[in-house]
Amino acid sequence: MDDLLRLSITERAAAHIAAGWIPKIASIDAKLNLASFFEQSMARAIALRRQALSHLERDDRALQVRLAWIEPLRELDASGISDRIVEELAKGLRDFLLPRYRELCSRLDPLLDARTIAALGSAIDGLSSGIVSADGNCVAEPLSIALQKAWAYDSGPLAPLDLSLWPPVDRVAVPARPAGRLRPEAGARGHMRTMSRREPADISAELNDNVMAELSAMELLARCSYEHPDLPWASHMALASHVADEARHAAIFRRLLADGGFSEANLPQHAANYQFAYSFPECEPGSKHELIWRLLIMCTVLEALAVDKLPVEIATRDVLGQTDFARALDYISVDELFHTENGLRLTRQLCEKYRFDPMLERELVHGRFFGRQRNVRAVYLAADRARAEREIAILEGPDPDGIPFESRTEVELRRRASFTDEECEQVDRWGYNARSASSPS
Numbered sequence: 001m002d003d004l005l006r007l008s009i010t011e012r013a014a015a016h017i018a019a020g021w022i023p024k025i026a027s028i029d030a031k032l033n034l035a036s037f038f039e040q041s042m043a044r045a046i047a048l049r050r051q052a053l054s055h056l057e058r059d060d061r062a063l064q065v066r067l068a069w070i071e072p073l074r075e076l077d078a079s080g081i082s083d084r085i086v087e088e089l090a091k092g093l094r095d096f097l098l099p100r101y102r103e104l105c106s107r108l109d110p111l112l113d114a115r116t117i118a119a120l121g122s123a124i125d126g127l128s129s130g131i132v133s134a135d136g137n138c139v140a141e142p143l144s145i146a147l148q149k150a151w152a153y154d155s156g157p158l159a160p161l162d163l164s165l166w167p168p169v170d171r172v173a174v175p176a177r178p179a180g181r182l183r184p185e186a187g188a189r190g191h192m193r194t195m196s197r198r199e200p201a202d203i204s205a206e207l208n209d210n211v212m213a214e215l216s217a218m219e220l221l222a223r224c225s226y227e228h229p230d231l232p233w234a235s236h237m238a239l240a241s242h243v244a245d246e247a248r249h250a251a252i253f254r255r256l257l258a259d260g261g262f263s264e265a266n267l268p269q270h271a272a273n274y275q276f277a278y279s280f281p282e283c284e285p286g287s288k289h290e291l292i293w294r295l296l297i298m299c300t301v302l303e304a305l306a307v308d309k310l311p312v313e314i315a316t317r318d319v320l321g322q323t324d325f326a327r328a329l330d331y332i333s334v335d336e337l338f339h340t341e342n343g344l345r346l347t348r349q350l351c352e353k354y355r356f357d358p359m360l361e362r363e364l365v366h367g368r369f370f371g372r373q374r375n376v377r378a379v380y381l382a383a384d385r386a387r388a389e390r391e392i393a394i395l396e397g398p399d400p401d402g403i404p405f406e407s408r409t410e411v412e413l414r415r416r417a418s419f420t421d422e423e424c425e426q427v428d429r430w431g432y433n434a435r436s437a438s439s440p441s
Contacts, residue, residue: 001055003104004116005065006151007097007123008048009164012233013070014093015041015240016165017077020226021085022243023175023219023274028211028250028264030086035218035247037089038225039240040126046233047119049161054115063161068153072146074166082176092143094127101127165229171285173278175219175271182268187380190270192391196400197320203260207325208267210253216273218246220298223278228291235349238342242299245335252328259324273302276372282364292350293365296358299343300423301366306336307413308433312405320401341417359426366430409433 018038025031049063056062076088105120177183184190191209195202225231225239257264277297283290310333317326351358381388409432411424427433 001052003100004048004052004055005063005161006069007100007104008045008052009065009070009161010073010093010097010147011041011045011048011123012161013073013165014089015045015236016226016229017073017085018089019222019236019240019243020077020168020170021082022222023172025082025086026176026178028178028215028254031215031218032247032251034086034089035222035243038222039244042233042237042240044123044126046237047122049233051116051119052161060162061160064158065161065164066153066156067159067164068156069147069150070164072143072150075146076143077166078169088143093147096144096147098124098127162233163230167229168227168286171227171279172223173275175216175274177269177271181265184268184270185380187376187378189377189391190268190272192394193400194394197316197322198401200260200262203322203325204257204262204267207253207257207260207262208264208269211250211257211264212270213273214246214250214253216271216277217298217303218243218250219271220274220277220294221246224291224294227286228288235346238346242339242342245339249332249335252332256325256328272373273298276369280365280368282368288350288354289356292347292354292356292358292361293368295343295347295350296362297365297369299339300347300362301369301427303336303339303343304414304417304419304427305432307333307340307417308407308410308427310336311410312407315405316401316403319403337413337417340414340419344418359422362423362426407433 015038018034018041022031022034022038025034052063053060076085079085101120101124105117105124108117108120110117190212191205193202197203197206221239222243225236225243254264257267277294279285279290280293283293310329314326314329314333317323317329347358347361350356351361381391409424409428411419411421414424414427415421
């Protein structure tokens with residue numbers, strides 16, 4: 001039991017660190033690796049917890065751990081050294097955990113402990129093929145040594161397994177990005193279509209804007225987990241799966257960029273959706289109200305609007321013969337249904353617990369988020385009248401490819417993602433789409 005609990009809380013603490021650091025690491029490759037690690041480590045923690053709870057006859061109160069066991073991980077989080085974080089999670093933690101998983105597995109009975117052996121085997125396989133160290137020559141020993149000493153403690157305070165993590169060490173209002181790449185002026189639109197979608201410059205700009213949007217969602221949801229460690233483990237797992245999906249989407253668009261011969265170094269980078277959705281004057285920093293607003297705007301507004309827009313984008317790329325682009329969007333559109341459903345479920349649970357009306361809160365955060373964007377955009381346009389006239393003309397001009405498709409509120413798809421008819425009517429009122437023929441009357 002001690003081994004199962006030690007392994008479970010160590011994996012959970014490692015997932016906690018990864019979630020917190022995803023926005024703070026500048027390298028995009030490292031961000032995506034940490035997102036994958038977050039999901040895998042969280043899944044291992046839950047599988048181990050499940051086995052421990054089973055052996056404890058489902059007595060949650062018996063799930064007790066010593067805080068000393070994860071003190072080295074708390075210190076690692078507080079170190080503030082991004083290179084060390086990546087190396088220790090990539091190598092130090094793996095080198096520490098793998099032999100302990102294997103040693104425990106070797107002591108178990110193949111029949112009596114079959115389910116535990118299966119959970120341990122899955123963990124061993126995952127760690128054996130885990131994230132790759134950024135520097136293959138780096139020997140990340142300090143964490144492994146510190147954890148070995150910490151695990152030897154048999155005294156000190158006990159804490160419930162589910163409530164044993166430390167609070168966030170910081171807030172991250174602006175996520176890190178690679179140095180040397182252009183950042184657009186505040187208020188500038190990410191991509192303005194001034195030429196055919198067939199032109200390489202337009203394709204690269206569109207793909208890059210999608211990468212930036214996926215990174216922003218990934219980073220914000222990771223911080224939602226990290227800044228609220230008291231959420232149920234099931235909620236953290238849902239967020240981890242969502243984060244890993246966003247990382248995969250970013251990787252898909254980056255692969256299309258590479259396949260097209262485009263260099264990311266020459267493309268602008270931003271984190272607009274993250275920055276506009278991270279905090280709000282109406283919400284106390286770090287509060288559950290702030291968490292609800294983040295999830296509402298990212299999952300039930302922005303990603304739900306993607307549910308409406310993606311069918312048009314897929315059809316457009318098909319018409320233009322850009323089948324690889326269309327196929328990628330098609331796969332991503334399937335995930336968006338889970339993302340909106342996930343956000344609806346989490347926000348409904350939180351609103352019920354903390355006595356908020358999700359419809360009202362969605363209306364309020366929608367106004368704040370897009371109102372903030374509008375105000376920043378207005379300042380940008382007022383600063384240069386000629387530029388403003390040029391950009392407005394582009395936005396009001398005809399579609400350069402003559403694409404006839406228009407988005408609509410995809411009521412049936414939204415219902416599959418658990419939107420109510422009232423919530424579908426809410427987005428119709430906002431006026432982003434033509435009213436769907438299947439909209440509730």
